[in-house]
Amino acid sequence: MDELLGQVPVFGELSAEHRATISGCGRNQVFQPDAYLMREGDPAELFYVIREGTVALETFVPQRGAVTLQTLHGGDLLGWSWLFPPYRTAFDGRALDTVHALQFDGTCLRGKSDSDPSLGYDLLKLFAAVIIQRLQHTRLQLLDLYAESPAATPGRT
């Protein structure tokens, strides 16, 4: 498990000790196509690092159906609602093909961070970097740059 973790770039900056602690809370999982890794509204206890496969982050919009907000791929982190209350999953995560992922017990890691703040600091740094990048990407998607005319995009005066 530790070996697998070492191969994942997102955990690259962690100390060997912290990596070992995190592996202790993790295990391998395989999801079949169309299986859900997470569901909107469920208690958020887990997070994933995708090793292989594609996961669609989705939400259902009445009259529009299921809308894919973003797809995540090998090396990507999935799920951060376990970090802060109310610990509720925000979106659906659906496997588009066979997905191999490392699954981690967030609740367990939260507990360990309480006793070892340096672990918590490292974890938060790791997640913050990912969240910042996702937010930047999302803002670009929001611009709807390829829309046919500015009138069709919200926020245009």
Added chain:
Amino acid sequence: MLRRRGHTVVGPTVQSQAVVYSELSSAEELPIGWTDVQEGGTYRLTRRQDEAAFAHNVGPNSWKSLLFPATLTVWKGRRDADGTLEFEQEQPTPRYAFIGVRACDLHAIAIQDRILIGDRYVEPDYAARRRDAFIVAVNCGHAGGTCFCVSMGTGPKADSGFDLSLTELFEDDGPHRFLVEVGSERGAEVLAELPHAAATADDERLAEEVVERTANSMGRSLDTDGIKELLYANAEHPRWEEVADRCLTCGNCTLVCPTCFCTTVEDVTDLAGLETERTRKWDSCFTLEHSYTHGGSVHDSGPSRYRQWMTHKLASWIDQFGSSGCVGCGRCITWCPVAIDITEEAAAIRDTDLRGRPETGGTSAVGG
């Protein structure tokens, strides 16, 4: 006599309380005895005590109106029976003789030559008009209230680009006469047919004094030292917002400016959709349409449009065409309804150059 040579003579004349360039049928139509008083947003004709023919300065129009007319048919198109499109471009161009071209305007013509003839593509109508135009320049006897040709290195003496150049001498120094300088072979040909005599040393000295007097009485000045770098570096100077508060974006400045060359095209068709005509018209960077693409206008605010005009005129022009776009004629200052003064704006930015200041907190992002 110029008409005998096949030219349409155009020169200054009084019309609608201003001196404008218009077709002349005789020398009597010149603004004899008139002069003008110009200041920011002000133009007034006043009478002189003498019969000077060229004692005025430049008026609201320039030779651009004749060489690069406000409206021009570019081509006509036709749809044939088999659906093919046919285009024709032929049209005759007038042969002009310009009387009374000031040094600043000579430079303006040379600047437009550079853009319309001396660049990658040649504008054929302009090239033809230019080739046939006979130019009689006049050295200014006094400087206008908004003139700054000395700052721009464009006058007051006409030094090139003319067929003949005149300096009017009449004061207490003798009979009303003109010192003529020949600038070309065809100029010499024309002079040969006119009553003339060799100039005396006195005449030449007097003419020099006229020019010197004019040079020393400029109404404005503009420091052109490093002006390109200055304006490029101050694209976010708060002055743009400030001047835009006054600017009406009326475009008068671009209309009277002798070097402004922006145009637009208009395609019109007959009802049957069989014939069409493309017309080129003067345009102005002060309109919203000027920078409009399907997403909206790039210059969507007054500050951004004023900045575009002034930066282009004084700075970008240098990179594009090797010289300033401004000839110091002062027309934009005189004819601005709110008296915005390009020399004042340039000085204001220079005085508060953002490059010289540490954290100013005073920059403004111009736009939207």
Added chain:
Amino acid sequence: MSATVPLSHRVAGKRQETHDTWTLTLEPADEGLPTFAPGQFAMLYSFGTGEVPISISSNLAEDAALRHTVRAVGAVTEAICSLEEGEAIGARGPFGSAWPVLEAEGRDVIVVAGGIGLAPLRPVIYHVLAHRERYGRLVVAYGGRAPSELLYVDELAEWRGRFDVDLDVAVDTAGPDWRGRVGVVTTLIPRAEFDPGNAVAFVCGPEVMIRFVAAELTAAGMTSDSIHVSLERSMKCAVGHCGHCQLRELFICKDGPVFRYARVEPLMRVRAL
């Protein structure tokens, strides 16, 4: 023949790409235009309505005819998009600067396109494919609004099937039927395999997209010298006389539309310039 007068052409073929975009193939009625280079554009003329600048989209190695992909967003483009096969259309050109494909020889080529920005890049892709041995890796990253808004879907599938092209597509939004990537086009760059120290990038799309893609490419190790972008401005004459297309001292119609990013980056940072 003057550069300001169109030559009569006919619509020889028409293919609908998306709900508002068509690709037209044009053949000259009589005299044809000089050869285009990738990145250049023509002024297409709709009789009695007006002209628009449209980039050449042809496979210049094979097509003799002119191919242009046009999006119907205004009066002139709508008129052009409603022309049927056989109808007359005017065209003049070529105008502007070209993608520096020669400079890219011996290096990896990364093509990043956003929306209709793929149209001016299509000739580059075909050029590299036609001279495949002269180039290193060919990466194509294409971002679109939605799966139904993608251009050239048949060719995308064809290119994706080749072993010597690394093509990836991402859309901003999709429904459950789309099994491909959803995300902004910049996400495709960290995943692409190319040598940033020996690569040339060709980028075309909305200006915001260009800025962020360039930032991503430089974060990956490229210099702004080796990134080339295609810009757009209002155009009336295409010959540098009407003044509309200026980006400060640059005329997009004759100094561009293709520029080295190092040249235009400071200009693109100034709002409403």
